[in-house]
Amino acid sequence: xxxxxxxxxLQLHCKxxxxxxxxxxxxxxxxxxNLHELKPVLAQDxxxxxxxxxxxxxxxxEAVSNNDLQYEEAEEEEEIFEExxxxxxxxxxxxxxxxxxxxxxxxxxPENFSNVIGNIYRASFPRTENIAFFKDQLKLxxxxxxxxxxxxxxxxxxxxxxxxxxxxxxxxxxxxxxxNIQDETINKALKIILNPENHPILIHCNKGKHRTGTIxxxxxxxxxxxxxxxxxxxxxxAFPKARGLDQQCIEMFNADEIEEYATERSWxxxxxx
Amino acid sequence: xxxxTTRNKIIPPxxxxxxxxxxxxxxxxxxxxxxxxxxLKLKCIVWLSNExxxxxxxxxxxxxxxxxxxxxINPDFGEDDNPWDGLNEKSIFSALETxxxxxxxxxxxxxxxxxxxxxxxxGCLRRLxxxxxxxxxxxxxxxxxxxxGRILVELLIEGFNKDAVEIDETSIPDFxxxxxxx
Numbered sequence: 001x002x003x004x005x006x007x008x009x010l011q012l013h014c015k016x017x018x019x020x021x022x023x024x025x026x027x028x029x030x031x032x033x034n035l036h037e038l039k040p041v042l043a044q045d046x047x048x049x050x051x052x053x054x055x056x057x058x059x060x061x062e063a064v065s066n067n068d069l070q071y072e073e074a075e076e077e078e079e080i081f082e083e084x085x086x087x088x089x090x091x092x093x094x095x096x097x098x099x100x101x102x103x104x105x106x107x108x109x110p111e112n113f114s115n116v117i118g119n120i121y122r123a124s125f126p127r128t129e130n131i132a133f134f135k136d137q138l139k140l141x142x143x144x145x146x147x148x149x150x151x152x153x154x155x156x157x158x159x160x161x162x163x164x165x166x167x168x169x170x171x172x173x174x175x176x177x178x179x180n181i182q183d184e185t186i187n188k189a190l191k192i193i194l195n196p197e198n199h200p201i202l203i204h205c206n207k208g209k210h211r212t213g214t215i216x217x218x219x220x221x222x223x224x225x226x227x228x229x230x231x232x233x234x235x236x237x238a239f240p241k242a243r244g245l246d247q248q249c250i251e252m253f254n255a256d257e258i259e260e261y262a263t264e265r266s267w268x269x270x271x272x273x
Numbered sequence: 274x275x276x277x278t279t280r281n282k283i284i285p286p287x288x289x290x291x292x293x294x295x296x297x298x299x300x301x302x303x304x305x306x307x308x309x310x311x312x313l314k315l316k317c318i319v320w321l322s323n324e325x326x327x328x329x330x331x332x333x334x335x336x337x338x339x340x341x342x343x344x345x346i347n348p349d350f351g352e353d354d355n356p357w358d359g360l361n362e363k364s365i366f367s368a369l370e371t372x373x374x375x376x377x378x379x380x381x382x383x384x385x386x387x388x389x390x391x392x393x394x395x396g397c398l399r400r401l402x403x404x405x406x407x408x409x410x411x412x413x414x415x416x417x418x419x420x421x422g423r424i425l426v427e428l429l430i431e432g433f434n435k436d437a438v439e440i441d442e443t444s445i446p447d448f449x450x451x452x453x454x455x
Contacts, residue, residue, distance in 0.1 A: 226282035
């Protein structure tokens with residue numbers, strides 16, 4: 001048996017290297033591009049290592065099925081709030097992809113990802129394949145989620161492994177006819193977002209359209225942007241589901257309190273770099 | 274304009290968005306946007322349209338010592354160079370060369386509307402940064418407005434050969450360097 005494979009398997013068992021690095025090394029060693037090509041070669045060359053690899057892949061899939069159950073429960077609770085279908089956490093969209101995906105040396109930013117200003121970023125609900133992007137490219141320190149649901153455990157584990165702090169500031173989306181985001185809630189979120197100690201920070205809800213768009217609109221208000229340009233940006237990210245109520249909420253948001261709070265702490269004005 | 278200036282509101286250019294720290298994209302800035310542009314402390318602007326920018330914009334750049342790089346290169350100087358044609362490969366590489374030198378930052382990439390030509394260059398930059406193609410395309414289409422994206426632009430982004438870009442690790446911005454050794 002090959003010494004290189006021996007030491008690789010040992011390193012994996014001692015958790016000295018991650019699953020990803022393990023597979024990467026195997027791919028390099030056999031000079032193949034993906035798992036599909038690797039499996040037959042490895043099975044023939046070294047069956048023991050092949051079985052270890054298979055177990056590794058199997059485990060990552062088991063984790064998905066367990067988590068699916070949790071997501072369904074969380075969703076039922078949410079029914080009470082009559083959330084829009086498009087605004088809901090969709091477990092199918094968040095299934096853990098085959099590990100092969102993260103071995104092809106590409107970055108997977110979340111949907112609707114963008115820089116807002118300086119070290120503040122926005123996106124839709126992260127997926128496990130986005131972690132490498134968060135860690136290696138953005139070097140994220142914290143994430144703010146604006147939902148009340150339980151957070152998927154596999155993501156929580158990955159955040160703590162990578163020293164990313166998760167803040168929760170549940171905001172109920174603006175809904176006809178009577179649900180409005182309160183200034184108080186927005187201020188609470190802004191106090192987390194504007195605090196430089198939390199930077200680089202990523203803000204997200206489900207699609208990165210409505211709640212995230214509303215909060216970003218309020219940040220633009222603090223930058224003294226004209227409302228027309230704020231709405232233009234809001235619609236660009238919310239397309240094709242822009243909500244009039246969100247835009248009204250941005251317009252009616254009274255920034256005085258947070259402005260005073262943030263100026264006292266020299267968090268304002270915000271800097272582009 | 275009087276109303277706007279007296280009310281003292283900040284007006285970013287059309288389709289303005291930060292791409293990375295110190296790197297921005299937008300459509301052609303107008304005098305309304307100059308107070309905002311000044312806050313970005315730009316060093317360089319990559320102009321991708323094959324039509325010249327408006328005089329007021331050129332003047333703004335001159336006063337503020339901003340270098341404009343005219344990156345749209347017509348390969349044979351013929352008359353077939355239409356505003357609605359996409360960028361050619363030479364233009365993309367010429368624009369990227371500016372983007373790959375950190376001395377040019379803070380930097381703004383713009384064309385007439387900040388949709389297709391700007392989208393092409395930013396899309397190719399994302400490919401260079403090892404982004405997956407779907408994310409490049411999603412970002413491009415976010416800025417293309419109600420008439421949607423152009424397939425030809427997306428084919429350019431997909432066909433972009435990132436290995437043909439010469440990289441000098443000592444001069445490229447950190448946000449790109451971070452992604453290369455991934």
